[in-house]
Amino acid sequence: MATSSAHIxxxxxxxxxxxxxxxxxxxxxIKELGAQITTDYxxxxxxxxxxxxxxxFFLSDLMRAVDTRVSVEFMAISSYGSSTRTSGEVRxxxxxxxxxxxxxxxxxxxxxxxxxxxxxxxxxxxSRGAASVKLAALLDKYERREREVKxxxxxxxxxxxxxxxxxxxxxxxxxNLPFIAVLKNPNS
Ligand code: 5GP
Numbered sequence: 001m002a003t004s005s006a007h008i009x010x011x012x013x014x015x016x017x018x019x020x021x022x023x024x025x026x027x028x029x030i031k032e033l034g035a036q037i038t039t040d041y042x043x044x045x046x047x048x049x050x051x052x053x054x055x056x057f058f059l060s061d062l063m064r065a066v067d068t069r070v071s072v073e074f075m076a077i078s079s080y081g082s083s084t085r086t087s088g089e090v091r092x093x094x095x096x097x098x099x100x101x102x103x104x105x106x107x108x109x110x111x112x113x114x115x116x117x118x119x120x121x122x123x124x125x126x127s128r129g130a131a132s133v134k135l136a137a138l139l140d141k142y143e144r145r146e147r148e149v150k151x152x153x154x155x156x157x158x159x160x161x162x163x164x165x166x167x168x169x170x171x172x173x174x175x176n177l178p179f180i181a182v183l184k185n186p187n188s
Contacts, residue, residue: 011174017181020163021156026138026179030058033136033153034065037106045069046104051121052076052094053175054110057167058138058155062108073098077121090120101129106153110167111139115147122149139163139180162186 037046050059052074063070076094105125112118118135125133136153143160158180164170165177170186 012177016184017164017174017177018184019179019181020158020161021180023178026155026166027061029155030061030065033155034062034067037062037065037136037153038067041066041068041070041104041106043068044104045071046106047098047100048072048106048108049096049125050074050108051110054167054169055108055138057175058110058136059108062136075121077117090117092124099128100125102131105130105133107133107135109135109137111141111163112137112149112151113141113144115145115149118149119147138166139168156180 046068048059048063048070050056050072053076059072063072073096074094075092075096077090078093107118107121107125109118112135118137122133122135134152135150137151138155140151140154140157141160142157161182162170163180164174164183165180167175168180169175170183174181174183
């Protein structure tokens with residue numbers, strides 16, 4: 001049977017994507033962050049909390065770059081409707097399975113944009129009696145910040161553009177790109 005590749009379209013070389021941060025740059029930066037976290041948490045047992053779904057790729061690569069004892073949990077959160085958006089209130093869709101009292105927490109997130117989601121989440125975790133709560137974020141869209149959020153371990157600062165790839169989606173698409181790209185025309 002004859003095979004045709006005419007209908008096969010490459011997602012990775014989609015012309016609608018403009019690479020902002022390459023696979024190699026991500027790899028190199030995560031190695032540096034991992035070394036820093038290894039030093040900072042030496043002799044402790046931090047609990048990494050990954051925020052679903054976007055942070056999964058960053059979390060799994062970051063964990064493997066950290067050479068100390070670590071544990072991992074996941075949370076899923078979603079913002080309320082646009083009317084309550086500015087209050088920064090978020091809905092916890094999947095909560096932790098373990099108590100975190102006395103634990104050293106490292107929240108791992110894909111991107112900090114307005115900061116509303118993270119400021120709520122960090123305060124929520126701190127109120128549960130964690131010994132410490134720190135944040136690792138791959139991307140920081142600092143121009144759009146509405147709430148101050150301290151990013152303890154940052155991958156990259158980026159301009160105010162909508163980005164996809166390496167876990168970040170547009171309508172559940174593009175999470176599997178190995179790089180971060182600007183989506184030039186989301187609706188095409
Ligand atoms: P914040 O509460 O900081 O405004 O929102 C953070 C969340 O908004 C991120 O976890 C992510 O889900 C989403 N987000 C913000 N900017 C982008 C972006 O450029 N691309 C994608 N795919 N999601 C984004």
